[in-house]
Amino acid sequence: MTLNPSGWRPSTPTNDAPGDQPTVTGNRALQLEEPLLFERGSYDQTGVDIEAVALDEARLGGLARGRDIGLPGLSEPEAVRHYTRLSRQNYAIDLGLFPLGSCTMKHNPRLNEKVARMPGFADIHPLQPQETVQGALELIESLAGWLLTLTGMQSVAMSPKAGAHGELCGLLCIRAALEARGDAREVVLVPESAHGTNPATAAFAGYRVENIPANAAGRVDLDALKARLGPDVAAVMITNPNTCGLFEPDMIAISEAVHAAGGLVYCDGANFNAIVGKVRPGDLGIDAMHINLHKTFSTPHGGGGPGAGPVVLSKALGPFAPLPFVTRDSDGYRLVEEESAGDEHPQAFGRMVAFHGQMGMFTRALSYILSHGADGLRQVAEDAVLNANYILRSLEDVLDAPFAKSGPCMHEAIFSDRGFGGGLSTIDLAKALIDEGFHPMTMYFPLVVHGAMLVEPTETESRAALDQFIAAMRSIAERAKAGDQSLKAAPVFAPRRRLDETLAARKPVLAYKEAVPSAGEAPTPSEQGGR
Ligand SMILES: *Cc1c(COP(=O)(O)O)cnc(C)c1O
Numbered sequence: 409m410t411l412n413p414s415g416w417r418p419s420t421p422t423n424d425a426p427g428d429q430p431t432v433t434g435n436r437a438l439q440l441e442e443p444l445l446f447e448r449g450s451y452d453q454t455g456v457d458i459e460a461v462a463l464d465e466a467r468l469g470g471l472a473r474g475r476d477i478g479l480p481g482l483s484e485p486e487a488v489r490h491y492t493r494l495s496r497q498n499y500a501i502d503l504g505l506f507p508l509g510s511c512t513m514k515h516n517p518r519l520n521e522k523v524a525r526m527p528g529f530a531d532i533h534p535l536q537p538q539e540t541v542q543g544a545l546e547l548i549e550s551l552a553g554w555l556l557t558l559t560g561m562q563s564v565a566m567s568p569k570a571g572a573h574g575e576l577c578g579l580l581c582i583r584a585a586l587e588a589r590g591d592a593r594e595v596v597l598v599p600e601s602a603h604g605t606n607p608a609t610a611a612f613a614g615y616r617v618e619n620i621p622a623n624a625a626g627r628v629d630l631d632a633l634k635a636r637l638g639p640d641v642a643a644v645m646i647t648n649p650n651t652c653g654l655f656e657p658d659m660i661a662i663s664e665a666v667h668a669a670g671g672l673v674y675c676d677g678a679n680f681n682a683i684v685g686k687v688r689p690g691d692l693g694i695d696a697m698h699i700n701l702h703k704t705f706s707t708p709h710g711g712g713g714p715g716a717g718p719v720v721l722s723k724a725l726g727p728f729a730p731l732p733f734v735t736r737d738s739d740g741y742r743l744v745e746e747e748s749a750g751d752e753h754p755q756a757f758g759r760m761v762a763f764h765g766q767m768g769m770f771t772r773a774l775s776y777i778l779s780h781g782a783d784g785l786r787q788v789a790e791d792a793v794l795n796a797n798y799i800l801r802s803l804e805d806v807l808d809a810p811f812a813k814s815g816p817c818m819h820e821a822i823f824s825d826r827g828f829g830g831g832l833s834t835i836d837l838a839k840a841l842i843d844e845g846f847h848p849m850t851m852y853f854p855l856v857v858h859g860a861m862l863v864e865p866t867e868t869e870s871r872a873a874l875d876q877f878i879a880a881m882r883s884i885a886e887r888a889k890a891g892d893q894s895l896k897a898a899p900v901f902a903p904r905r906r907l908d909e910t911l912a913a914r915k916p917v918l919a920y921k922e923a924v925p926s927a928g929e930a931p932t933p934s935e936q937g938g939r
Pocket residue numbers: 510511570571572573603605606647651676678679700715717
């Protein structure tokens with residue numbers, strides 16, 4: 409039985425712009441509608457031609473399948489088209505500006521990909537004898553060296569596999585250091601504007617989380633922090649530059665106060681892109697900081713791979729870093745892996761991962777670092793900050809920019825929905841941005857700004873691209889301030905209109921639910937029902 413022999417479906421009225429003439433196919437010019445594979449294919453059809461096998465006796469006994477497997481049959485071109493059409497409905501960093509603040513969605517140079525795919529890096533196995541992977545170990549060691557130089561720190565744990573994983577690694581080092589001195593403490597202080605992973609990590613590591621308020625300028629309130637410090641505070645977690653896109657100028661004073669009270673300083677280094685080559689966290693008194701290789705050193709989320717979150721550590725925390733680590737002696741490079749290797753790294757708190765970390769990310773990050781060089785990395789930070797300030801100053805007359813008066817921003821510009829009319833909010837502006845062909849910025853985060861819009865252009869956008877984005881933003885912002893209700897209908901030109909996001913988040917439909925027909929019996933069209 410064929411569900412939908414020619415593959416087209418009538419257009420769904422909900423997806424038509426007001427006043428639009430629906431097309432017969434549901435397609436809009438080159439934007440092609442695409443049903444699910446299950447709706448497109450059929451159960452009794454197959455894309456491959458295999459002769460039936462005549463068996464004398466089946467030897468599967470009770471394990472023989474009694475029902476059809478329920479997978480739709482499609483020819484190769486049908487399957488290829490399905491995935492190609494879906495891929496064209498994606499927005500990607502290789503398609504256009506991706507201004508997601510807090511994510512550093514920068515261009516991912518092809519050189520990195522080429523290097524990461526070299527067989528000597530891509531096709532090795534973590535259990536291979538170490539003398540056969542000396543180049544890979546050298547790469548990890550060289551990258552570690554760059555990270556230490558750039559941050560001015562003492563040691564680095566390379567294995568954590570994301571920013572949040574690095575936070576956990578850092579806090580476990582802090583816990584181990586405090587316990588080693590017989591001083592178990594209970595509280596971790598986190599600023600109000602922190603990324604959600606910070607309090608989550610602290611809680612996961614067994615600490616009680618308390619908020620530190622921000623001052624009117626969007627920075628940590630130093631007096632409030634000092635007033636809260638005491639013998640129960642294990643650490644503070646500070647993001648610098650912070651999540652409002654501002655540098656924390658009191659960082660040295662914060663570190664001194666925390667150290668004087670016997671605590672340790674964790675820095676969320678996800679925003680290192682803004683200061684790489686300009687500021688060394690080690691000079692600011694920081695004890696532990698993760699670096700999102702997949703933000704600062706390219707391969708943004710969606711860049712096709714996993715992340716990596718190495719943690720740089722101060723002298724106080726280095727001895728507690730997890731295994732494994734790469735070391736070099738007269739025989740070459742060697743991995744110190746055994747927890748029982750007591751004499752080499754006796755205070756290691758354990759390990760974070762089964763093997764050594766994300767090799768593919770290490771390769772990409774080192775390619776990025778070497779192709780930029782020290783001067784190029786400094787320029788990355790300067791251009792990222794310049795681009796963000798260009799956006800801030802180009803929009804502050806049409807959008808409320810709560811911290812614009814405190815001076816320049818760092819790598820991201822923040823706006824609020826103050827002044828929008830007619831019940832409109834940030835979501836309406838963001839949806840209209842989709843119609844203009846842009847991925848929306850980060851919305852409603854950080855929580856300290858009402859209806860926050862966090863825009864991070866990154867250093868890789870040209871002036872022309874920024875100007876086009878600014879023109880779109882200005883036009884939508886004017887409409888929002890005028891209370892233009894047509895914004896509530898946006899996006900009008902997207903493959904899907906405005907969805908019920910709450911319902912989708914609360915009751916996600918993750919599986920195609922349909923009765924799998926029993927052997928030899930295909931479902932009738934009426935049984936196919938809706939999705
Ligand atoms: C991205 C980010 C994190 C978390 O990093 P992941 O790699 O996504 O786990 C933490 N803090 C800040 C400020 C971030 O931007």
